[in-house]
Amino acid sequence: MSADSPTPGPDPAPKAAPGIVRRVLRRARDAAAEDLRTRAGAARDAARRAWSARPSPRRGIAIAFAAALVAAGAGGILWQARLPGRLPSALDWAALSALLERDARPGDAVAVAPAWAERARLAAPARVPVLAQARFDRAELTGVRRVWLVALPGAPGRASWLDAELDLIARAARPAERMALGRLEVQRFELAGPRVPLAFLPDLLARAEVRRGDQPCPAGADGAPACPGEPGPSVRRSVRQVEALPRPCLVAAPADAPLVISFPSVPLGSALAGHLGRAGDPPPPTTGALPARVALRVDEQEAGTVELPLAGWRAFRLDTARFAGSAREVELTLTAPAEAGALCLDAEALP
Template sequence: MDNDQVVGPAPGPTPSAMNSRSLPRSAPPLLIAAAVVLLALVETAAALIAPSRAPTDADWAAAARQVRAEFRPGDLIVAAPAWADPILRVHLGDLIPIEVAGRLDDDRFARVWEVSQRGARATATTGGTVALEQRFGRLTVRRIERQAEPVGYDFVARWADAQVSRVEAARTVGCRTVADRIQCPDLSFNFVHRQIVEVDNRLREALLAQPVGQAVVAIEYPAVRLGRVLVVATGLHDTWMRKAARGTVEMRVIVGGQPQALPTTSDDSGWTRTRIDTTARAGQVVPVRFEITSPAPYARHFAFAAEARG
């Protein structure tokens, strides 16, 4: 930049015109330097401020008081984002029993309490209306009310009703209840057990039933009152087992004699829900039979949960 021209008297364009003409030469370096300084300042400020954006224990305690005051049995309490769930359970875990924490899905809950931070929303609140919203420091408590699907028959909770057998080529082997499971003879891993399973790195309460090579593992509930829909969720339990093998598992559901194939379960399936429309037979009491097979059953810790709803 020629400073003499800028600061000296005419001749030539006016000083302001000179300034504007010289800007394109000097402005980019200045702008770049200014932008970098601004970035440094913003990053510094963010680093200093960010810790104070986290909810405090007092925020959590106040939010928990609010939820407790209006909580009703059967309500669902969730954290948003989901990674805050352990802290939520420190404060409200006594209202989140294992069967709720390990629920099949969120659809059976008519009232959902969402304890949210940083503007996050929980998927469990989708489709509902906000009946209450209140801030507690860095937390927001919302009560969402929505159309729920009442559960008529929970196949996991009613596991003791099941009649389990292993159907081989030449024979059918009956299994019997031994302590906390239904155990089939000859093969120690051939049982049905209600337990917490880890599918897709999330915990669910489900029935664990490993497939058996060259056989069908059949789990039959003799008398199920159907609703409008039968929801079945399937997946493979245990991250190490999913790593150990690649075999797939098939499940077929036979509802009152009508078979229905479910999607194939593989390592990548996650927790797959299938909705079977039973509207036409709602109210009827029928046998429901689950059949599990696998062409490569090694390390396939197959888990499923099911509910007759509506």
């Protein structure tokens, strides 16, 4: 072989026979299919055993109910554990008290949201009333010029907080001033059209004369009119619970005769508006609806009468337009059955 001739390379590998490849692939496929059939059979057998060992329907319901109770209990415990971190601290309430003591003025009131946040009554000064109600769109805010909305954003009941805020925004003369006191949020609303009464009759009780029927009720040792017989003192200025809310009113017990309350020199306007309800929440039990009657006399002239069922906190309105612009003697006569118990009556002269 000459030097110019090419060197022969290695011999090429022999090609696999197509039949061998097919047999290998077929065996692998058959093995995979057999493994899948084995696994499926084992799963079916396990499912059959589980189904055959299933509890009876009653036992299944009991197990599901127990699991639901455990889940609910765990959720409640977790919610309760997180709640203190969402509520205001004692320092937050103290800051609110200091703010109201410094800036509140006559004609102010505090509204709380949610309405169950009764601790605001301890924080608010005694001269500032607290309005604990869910909505304020139709609330009678007589004598209120500004409302301090004290909200607990992290407390349950956020929807009621937003409702109260929207109601007061609709009634405000200008945007509210907003401030944060820890976990409390405070907004002060100036009402666009405050209704200021000419007189609030429960506040005039000290100057009034009271009698039950024809018998006078002189002031007792505590200053409250004490009428002869039972149930003792007949009229006193107090705050009583009616329909789940505190109401400043005259607490009266007409009992066996009409109760007459005469107020000297009351400035009158367009109307005398008020409410009547059974004191206590819930009130003492009775059978059937109990009627009551409120009659108004001005300078010994009949000025109107209203009949009210003693259920809830009933509003009434008596026209006094013909006496507007003058101070007159006003006499209210309250008539109700003895089983009604103590009644809560308020009345105010509207301009």
